[in-house]
Amino acid sequence: VTDQAQAVADRRVHPGTIGLRFLKDLPQTLIGLPALFSVMADTGWQYVIPLAAGAATILAFVQWIAWRRFRYGVGASEIVIESGLLSRNRRSIPFDRIQDIDIERGPLHRLFGLAKVKIETGAGGKAEGVLDSVTLDEADRLRRSIRAGKSGMAEGAETAPALAEPAGRPIFTMNPVRVLASGLFNFSLIWVAGLFGLLQTFEPLIPFDIKDPGRLLGLVEENGNRFTLGAIAAVLLLALALGVVSGIVRTTLGDWGFRLLAEGKRLRRERGLLTRSEVVIPKRRVQLALFRTGPLRKALGLGELLVQTLGSGQGQSGLQSVAPFATGAEVDRVMAEFPRLHLPDGEALTRVSSRHVLRVAIQTVTLPLFVIAVASTQRPEAVAFVPLLPLLLAGAVLRRRFHRYGVSGNLLFVQAGFWKRQLWALPMANAQSVSLSRSWLQRRLALATLAIDTAGAPGFGGPRIVDLPIERARELSALVLAQSSRDTASASRAGDPGS
């Protein structure tokens, strides 16, 4: 590819950006209020308004300068962004290094009909190029021309059908009822804990006694014992209700109007109530698929499907939800978009070693047993806790029942978890590295844990098979490595991130 046409940064972001940033920064300037008040106390009212107006003018002027100094342009093979007030910065991003072009629209953006364009190259950290803000049409134009240039370079022969691109074909959408139902399953007690923490901090300001919600709800007698059953039940009920409400609110804000569209080689996802975000997932960048569900959702045949692309901005993992709350048939339809991926279909998955239960038992029961033994020398009634130990054991048995793995063609399946059931489908060619770890206890029991690292994986919680028999772990590791190092030109291209 000849690159003679040097890209010229000849465009500016939309002038409305000045107003937008000004409004956005306004709350921060409230910090200046005390200063303003002290001036007011000294000199009286008449100076305040000109002063505030002056400050506002300066702020607006700074934004204007920043706007004037920020320029961008799209060339034949790269996008150029020039910015900086004092030290000028010229950044060029070659098209074929661009992973994603995301469009985000906050409430203010939508008010002005603008959009924020984020260009990601997958080089860790934040988005490499942010155009804040351009009109929607311009965002669309940018995306098209970058794509056209990109496909023209990567596939050569292809005559960049940017304009003839078919309109997206919806493959998964969520109506309001679905979003609300999804919210019901998204309840989280973390938010409740946070809320209580907040209430505690501001307790002196609150007219009622938050430590006693039972009384608050009128369930407990005014002078009753604080730790009555009623009070405890009331606290739990309140926590549960808050958990459900916060889950619904969070899901509604995030997933409102969820649409997943298929556009040729890409999937496009739009979602959000106040802040609409639009993310493009190139199919060939998808590293693996993850299906999440829980006992209740499983019983209703529902679950969430995610795919992992290369990590995108803000240090997040590349896990992107493509169907947050879907039935089996819907998940199948989304999965059909990825010919190289599928979920286990009747293929029997193997359980991990039965010695897993033994190991977990030793690891989880020994310490409590020891504690109880020590405690019972002082207080004999501590023995009453012994019946709880089989519960831990039952937990281990249950965990093993749901921890399975299997190989089908080029795919490795890993299933784990009872409450939070996760099922990975990983093309083995996409493995970046394989780790075999053996703790002291695992060595005694001839067990090993196999962890597979992939591009864009979250820092914690990728596919891991805990407590495989050691020979099986070695076998599997060799199999994954063989697939990962094999050079099968086009078949494994998708697993070839940087190039």
Added chain:
Amino acid sequence: VWTQIDTTVPLRRVQHLDVAQGPLERLFGVTRLVLHTAGTANSEVVLPGLTRATAEAYRDDIRAHIRQEPE
């Protein structure tokens, strides 16, 4: 000591390589070789305590492998 971890990185998956030496390491005449992959949990795999010659030999070896690949 307690948990033995055995990490394998396919040569194809190495993005770039570093040969690094801290002040202490310089004192003892050792180097470490750092392999960078595109993964997350093991995006850096460190081979500590190599002699400089060994580390560089490994590096050149791996580099040759990477270069052979058709891009």
